[in-house]
Amino acid sequence: MSVPFIQLGAVNNAVLEEFCEDLKQLFESSHYIHGPAVQRFEEQFARYCGSRFGIGVNSGTDALLLSMAAMDVGPGDEVICPAFTYGRCGDVVARLGATPIFADVRADSYCLDPDLAMASIGSRTKAIVAVHLFGQACEIDRLVTIARTYSVSILEDMRHATGARLGNRRLGSFGRFGCFSFYPTRPLGGIGDGGMITTHEEAAAEKLRQLRDHGRSATDGSHVLIGYNSRLDALQAMLLQRKLQELDENNLERVENARLYTRLFKESPVTTPVFRDDLSHVYNMYTVLAPDREKLIEHLNAKGIGHKVYYPAPLHLHPAFRYLDYKEGAFPVSEDLARRAISLPIAPGLKKHHIEEVASTVLEFYGVTTG
């Protein structure tokens, strides 16, 4: 039996009927960009996250870019980013003329190591990007404390972790800005690109609304800032508003799938991610560390089992960041994860037998017999 890595049908079909009704209304309304549907979703999403304001933008990358622009990150500034994450984290910093400073991650959570982030703070540091990687809450409490001590800002990169919490509080409400992506495969995914910034600050929210709309003032339409065209479509907002009702349940399904994998891999050479059932990990990816990864990939391909290697190279070794002059060996944990990490199918809608099939195919590769 083959098991796909990406499986969006189940969660999207669950809201298809209502969404088609919404679409009919949207066609009639002519409010395709901005408009009441986007505003309603912004308010609902901000409430869900425990933030005062939500500002829809057109991608997770732009959520990071506009948040940094709102803080006036620019030439001479430094922004600390984990070395093991998606390239966008570093290149939005560079695009604003500032310098990304990479710091290593922790081997257990794959998230930014707060001690190493703190050691990287200097007089030019403006912000730290706290990435909740693969859906796992990073040590956001400690990072917030460190940021306060050194008067720098925290941006939470929420791309993988929409709906995750720490205690009673949703991630994305801890930092100065929460930067969300609605890329289709994310915990809350649209049918195209989309993103959102959450914040508690009224003045910043107003500036972000101007930045995403060509720097225009909502009151008189004059250009008060050099801005961007980064708006959320009403079509995405309508679908996302429907899907938000299902998000907690979908995330719990991911947690259940992770629980099963973790049990099945117990006596195996595979290192499983930290297991948490309190929604502080929503398992957008179930990422294991696998010895002999390239051979395992050949085996999975031959058996029709989906998989994906997220981040085959850490950021400091990407050609785009060569100008920063980091050397191989600079961030040993990130380099090791880039060599060994592989993500397995986990999307809601996958059944117990799918997860068992994936696990037994992996175990077969390592010669582990299952009972």
Ligand SMILES: Cc1ncc(COP(=O)(O)O)c(C=O)c1O
């Ligand atoms: C951790 C992380 N942050 C941000 C992004 C960018 O999000 P988007 O594709 O919505 O621009 C990505 C993209 O994969 C990512 O993995």
